Amino acid sequence: xxxxxxxxxxxxxxxxxxxxxxxxxxxxxxxxxxxxxxxxxxxxxxxxxxxxxxxxxxxxxxxxxxxxxxxxxxxxxxxxxxxxxxxxxxxxxxxxxxxxxxxxxxxxxxxx
Amino acid sequence: xxxxxxxxxxxxxxxxxxxxxxxxxxxxxxxxxxxxxxxxxxxxxxxxxxxxxxxxxxxxxxxxxxxxxxxxxxxxxxxxxxxxxxxxxxxxxxxxxxxxxxxxxxxxxxxx
Numbered sequence: 001x002x003x004x005x006x007x008x009x010x011x012x013x014x015x016x017x018x019x020x021x022x023x024x025x026x027x028x029x030x031x032x033x034x035x036x037x038x039x040x041x042x043x044x045x046x047x048x049x050x051x052x053x054x055x056x057x058x059x060x061x062x063x064x065x066x067x068x069x070x071x072x073x074x075x076x077x078x079x080x081x082x083x084x085x086x087x088x089x090x091x092x093x094x095x096x097x098x099x100x101x102x103x104x105x106x107x108x109x110x111x112x
Numbered sequence: 113x114x115x116x117x118x119x120x121x122x123x124x125x126x127x128x129x130x131x132x133x134x135x136x137x138x139x140x141x142x143x144x145x146x147x148x149x150x151x152x153x154x155x156x157x158x159x160x161x162x163x164x165x166x167x168x169x170x171x172x173x174x175x176x177x178x179x180x181x182x183x184x185x186x187x188x189x190x191x192x193x194x195x196x197x198x199x200x201x202x203x204x205x206x207x208x209x210x211x212x213x214x215x216x217x218x219x220x221x222x223x224x
Binding site for chain 2: 033035040041042043045048058088090094097098099100101102103104105106
């Protein structure tokens with residue numbers, strides 16, 4: 001069965017370190033998304049991609065970057081981790097821009 | 113005004129009760145509407161899409177009112193397993209960003 005996976009599932013890192021969160025989907029979807037979820041804010045879009053070599057900023061993109069070198073993967077990089085980036089991160093993919101999105105299990109990141 | 117607004121709840125209802133959630137959206141050009149369910153510390157999962165004519169899936173009924181820009185979710189004969197947070201999702205076009213926008217969610221607690 002097609003799926004979307006994230007790794008690691010839990011990560012503790014120190015302020016200032018570079019961190020990369022992996023997202024891999026086997027749906028063969030062109031569209032992939034990264035969100036963060038914090039209490040009181042719901043899901044907030046960080047970056048998204050509509051296809052290979054395409055990346056776009058979401059509403060909370062500062063301090064994050066993504067790259068899309070193939071259809072299956074959209075890694076999210078925190079260039080210099082800050083305590084404000086402690087959150088749960090979800091990756092999602094969809095067949096079309098306005099189609100339903102399917103989510104990975106999430107990565108719980110703690111920046112100390 | 114937020115793009116998608118929901119009453120955060122919690123809605124505490126007894127088993128067997130009927131409960132309804134509303135959600136308002138600001139973008140009159142929105143075309144895609146969904147309800148997602150999210151269990152504590154888990155990823156959001158698609159509950160149902162919302163169609164213009166309204167649609168039903170078992171105990172769940174979704175309605176769309178374009179004139180008033182709101183969507184609703186009705187749950188009949190509530191089960192303990194329905195306890196979760198329900199997210200209203202609308203496609204957005206905000207400052208050129210084409211993506212789905214998630215509400216902050218309405219929490220439902222079904223009690224025995």
